[in-house]
Amino acid sequence: MLTVEQNEELTSVGPSTPMGELLRRYWYPIAFEEDFDSMPTKTVRLLGENWTLFKTPIGGRYGIVAEHCPHRRASLTYGVVHEDGIRCGYHGWKFAFDGRCVEQPAESDNQNFRDRVQQKAGKAQTMAGMVWVYVGPDPAPELPRFDVFVMDGVKDCGYTTLPCNWLQIMENSVDPHHVEWLHGHYFEFLGQTHGFDAPKAFQKKHMKTGFEEMEWGILKRRVLEGSTEENDDWKIGHPLVFPYFMRVGGAGINQMQIRVPIDDTHTWTLFFSTHSPKGAEPSNQDRPVFYEYQWKDEQGRFITDYIEGQDTMAWVSQGAIIDRSQEHLGRSDAGVAMLRKMFKENMKKVADGEDPIGTVREPHERIDLPCEKDKFGAEREFANAWITGGSMRYSPIKQELLDLHENAWAARESAGTNA
């Protein structure tokens, strides 16, 4: 339970709010490279502000500026893209990548005016088929090249926009017990009611959970019934990567769950997976496959017969912003309390002029995150359940993914390396 003020502080992501200032210290994926195949500009919304993201026609360089022209507020998304910036379509004001106004055609005799206008601007670059942006103060940190985005393998990403605050999704990432209930027993109940076989791997009882602060966020561990501390789920665990990722994996699937705060009541959620089971053929993909996954049926009810649909039901049904002054946490929610502390701690760091946790200043090739490989002690069954019982069931390459894992399993069997 929190006070109303604390809840507001933790969930307000706009400019000049403590959380908004903290979140502006990180890079976010905000569009796909393929969005720019036919159009050079796109309006995107991030941290409560609208932006125009653009790509230059020859050099292919990406830029991001506040959407509305500071002249008379027309949208720059309907502007003219040049190699050195973007020009408003309304009166031709031109802005450099850093937001400096460099031309005002109708004001050509008044250079001083031009110099006094600065459009808000950020930085943009690509990784893993996505366009990533940074809209915080200079100097911008390095874009962290987390393993899932840069490792070899078949890449697949389901996404959607959810009408809820991003923090309640992140709190779910430090709530291990929900797995055995929401994805275990509730799934089983649905299966019995609707006549399908729910996956059994998620039903195992949690015997012990652990939360440990680490370099990138919070490392989450668990011991499930029938397992010990020697199993990967405890010995390695997997991290919540502060402030908006969760790294999960196992059975040859490496996944980054991404929750981009669009504004206080909307979150762009992405499940980005790299499939690289041992024994699989190398990938020859040009780009990751992106697709929208479904979470409401024709009657407007939540679709809850798959993992991410169940999570979505929980996140969205909590309300646009959870009223945390009315919640009742228990001991099993200690991870949630710990995450809130981490946010407060890093808001203070930013207010004190320090870099928050996870700020990368050194150029690098790849950042490997700890993540269990043997998931719930059910390798083959787990990969199949994840693909058919998760958002990947909406993937246009679902069958290819199933074949990839099955063929890799068969290859390991014949090589005798499946032990």
Add this chain to the structure above:
Amino acid sequence: MSPEQRKADLAALPPDPHRLPVKGSWFGPDAERHLLDRPKFCPMCAVDLNQSGGISTEYWAADLRVFMTWCGGCGWFGEIVRFDMVTITEEEH
């Protein structure tokens, strides 16, 4: 709790009425107790937890009310527990 005690407790709540739990709401009394009982000062350095940017999240464990608390002043991080009766669970021996 006596009506007098409750009146005295409520007088200690923050002055802004918008910050108070919604009157008559189902869990209003819990939110009210949270406002009254959450730690105000760091047990280590005694700084005001609000002013230092700290946070105290309440959770319940049986009859215990546990406040996981972080002080923005000295960085103390731990739990402060309210209880009505000390109970001890005997380990196997």
